[in-house]
Amino acid sequence: MPEPPVMSRLEVLRDPAVMQTRALAWRRAGRRIGLVPTMGYLHPGHISLVRLAREQADVVVVSIFVNPTQFGPREDFATYPRDFARDLELLGAEGAITVFAPEAAAVYAPDASVQVCEERLASCLCGATRPGHFRGVLTVCAKLFHLALPDVAAFGRKDAQQLRLIEQMVRDLNFPLAILPGPIVREPDGLAMSSRNVRLPAAHRAQATCLHRALRTIEQAAARGERRTAALEALLRATIATAPDARLEYAELRDWHTLAPAPAQWHAPTLAALAVHFGDVRLIDNTLLTAS
């Protein structure tokens, strides 16, 4: 008998109540559930998370939902790239997957008022310029965790602060699940994969490698024994400054657990994180410095 066509191994659910009923049935049947929350416009970074989840789960759910509550009023919700058909095609090559792609109106009641809040880890880095962003992220992830009931959920290290906050939420609210952090997946020239990269015009796309180069530069300096936080942050800024159209938002070393500014002499594990704008496209990247 011939293999069934690949696409038939994808199941698409739109209704949150149907997703939850399905997940409860899987749980009762003793099947381990892996969740990969995404905003769609999938790239190899997402696919690596799907594979990571599958290693530890019997059933893989990929949610595709451009969550309006994590975008600020002047941010790129409207222009965030979307291509559901292409997403399904990419996932079709990854075996059996349940795609959960709800409408916003089915996710948020008009009078919704309960949110998940965090004001310590969320106040710096991306949170400093995106008020409400992480409140939106934590709230939608709590909802997705209750709808898909995962045993494991995969999140990429590219969104380092988001990963740290999700881990904190799982611990502080006692969610019965484990977070699987996935490595940053990069283009051949080092640019971290992101759904937003497609919005870079060619001239900016070429300059955008400065984030990766800046992080490699300080990894090398750290490996040579540079312990001074200020020296590494200066190296980050200097490398970004080589890109004529780059506008730096932040270039900071922070304690990985508390996200507090690294002390004068950094100690592992320290997050080195960058946010850089090219025109109206905002890129982030980071590396975790460990002892050399």
Added chain:
Amino acid sequence: MPEPPVMSRLEVLRDPAVMQTRALAWRRAGRRIGLVPTMGYLHPGHISLVRLAREQADVVVVSIFVNPTQFGPREDFATYPRDFARDLELLGAEGAITVFAPEAAAVYAPDASVQVCEERLASCLCGATRPGHFRGVLTVCAKLFHLALPDVAAFGRKDAQQLRLIEQMVRDLNFPLAILPGPIVREPDGLAMSSRNVRLPAAHRAQATCLHRALRTIEQAAARGERRTAALEALLRATIATAPDARLEYAELRDWHTLAPAPAQWHAPTLAALAVHFGDVRLIDNTLLTAS
């Protein structure tokens, strides 16, 4: 073979991780879990919730935890009545129960920072004078829901605003469970049962029936066709004023769903709610007005 002694049907768990592992195993075994969250010092109101939960569950968990984060700095956390041995004795008569009684240090990490927040329903009534109270309540209930993984959770109608907020949280965060509201259980003279009643000296205990009397008075007025919100609120205040030591905190009619002030002509369902202080003891009571 003789019946085993009643106490042997109680199981006491202290460790949140053990509670969660047990709950996950029950879920896998297809057993329906009922949770009754309490702060202990149990009375017949709590016991009625245990029986309500048992009607719809195979396994009943009663949590006993005086949650520090829902008490303000000048509130009665230190003097809140506690008697764990007596609680176990009362529960011992109710059949097989898992008592979850964790230490505060096992519930909250020293650097805990993630909370469940609500700022609309929580800003009035008790929330107006107890800032942070409902944030503490919602957060600990979210944690208990993740640790005991209930299919149903029972909450008393005496804490009406709390019940409304818990129902909102379950809906807005998509918790996979149903809330069972339990009726207010009263002493023979009408005083709503509360763990705090024991702290009333005899003179105040006698006057404390004014809350119940005030609510019965407006129920009767409503049944006679009184539609004016201000008239019913005036009746509440006048009845409380008959108790010489009563200090009124609030006496209000509010829409049951939005908790917004009732319009000039109330319409069902409307919550009529009271908070009254006798010395340092704060009592609350309420009734839900439905169309007469």
